[in-house]
Amino acid sequence: MIRGITDTVKHLLIINVIMFIGTITLGNGELFSHWFSLYFPENDLFKPWQIFTHMFMHGGGAHLLFNMFALWMFGTAVETQLGSKKFLFLYISAGLGAMLFQLGYYYFQYYSASQGITGFNFSPELLHEIINVNSIEGDYIKPGLFHSGLSDILVENNYSGPQIGSDAFSSLYEMNKVTMARMVGASGCIMGVLAAFGMMNPEAKLMLIFLPVPIKAKYFIPGIIILDIISAFSGQSFFSNSNTAYMAHVGGAFTGFIIMWYWKKTQFNKNRWDR
Incomplete structure (x- = not known):
């Protein structure tokens, strides 16, 4: 074991770094992203293995650095207390819980938006083409690109249904935004580890970089989760960019807490955590 890093944490760090190197060096930065990021199931790029592989993908150097720093800081302490097998189970389970929460949130958005096109009777094939329009430019989804792609698809399919006004366009665009979204990163796993750390070390004092005031873990961690929930439903970002999968954070923390x-x-005694 490397000094200061437990074995499982060390191996997770290595896997994440290798995946990031592959992402930025192979296939013009798109090969790993298309194969290993988690896409919405209605997206043509969705593959079943992405349910697991997205946990080891990251959207940039800063994203990787922050998550790996948190993994080292909290993961080492949690693995030391739990043991490697339980720690790995917690880590992967939190990632899966994060995925389920975020996909559930996406499906809620998708079907809410679909209510705005109920009178158009798009065929399943036509609707699938529409929501899979590539409207991404850089790291953002652009309504102009979607409008152009939508127009081309309607012409190609000789669409002759009701006119698509602004409300229907907005609904289709929202469905497209959900379909084009992708999940990457270990944040959900880390939040599960953070929740475990807080439960085992409730009196430990933690600090945010931009708020150098020590706060006990039993207050700090629930506070972070509450801010994530607010961010998910309000669009107001407190710690990161606006395309962060906030519900994944909530799902990871919730899963870690339940475990x-x-x-x-069932397994705690007066002396130690049963490994």
Whole structure:
């Protein structure tokens, strides 16, 4: 074991770094992204293995650095207390919980938006083409690109239904935004680890870089989760850019909490965590 880093944390760090190197060096930065990021199931790029591989993908150097720093800081402490097998189970489970929460949120957005086109009777094939219009430029989804792609598809399919006004366009665009979204990163896993750390070390004092005031873990971690929930539903970002999958953070933390609560209830004794 490298000094200061437990074995499982060390291997997770290595895997994440290797995946990032592959992302930025192979296939013009798109090969790894298309194969290993998690796409919405209605997206043509969705593959089943992405449910797991997206946890080891990152959107940039800063994203990777922040997550790996948090993994080292909190993961090492949690693995030391839990043992490697339980830590890995917690880590992967939190990532899966994060995925389920975020996809559930995406499906809610998708079907809410679909209510705005109920009178258009698009065929399933035509609707699938529309929501898969490539409207991405750089890191953002652009309504202008979607409008252009939508127009081309309607012409190619000889569409003769009701006129698509601004409301229907907005609904289709929102469906396209969800379809084009992709999930990457270990943040959900890290939030599960953070929740476990807080439950095992509630009196530990933590600080934000831009708020150098020590706060006990039992207050700090719930506060972070509440801010993530607010960000998800308000669009107001407190710590990161606006395309952060905030509900994934909530799902990871919730999963970590439930697992730790169960273990504490069934396997905790007066001396140590049962490994």
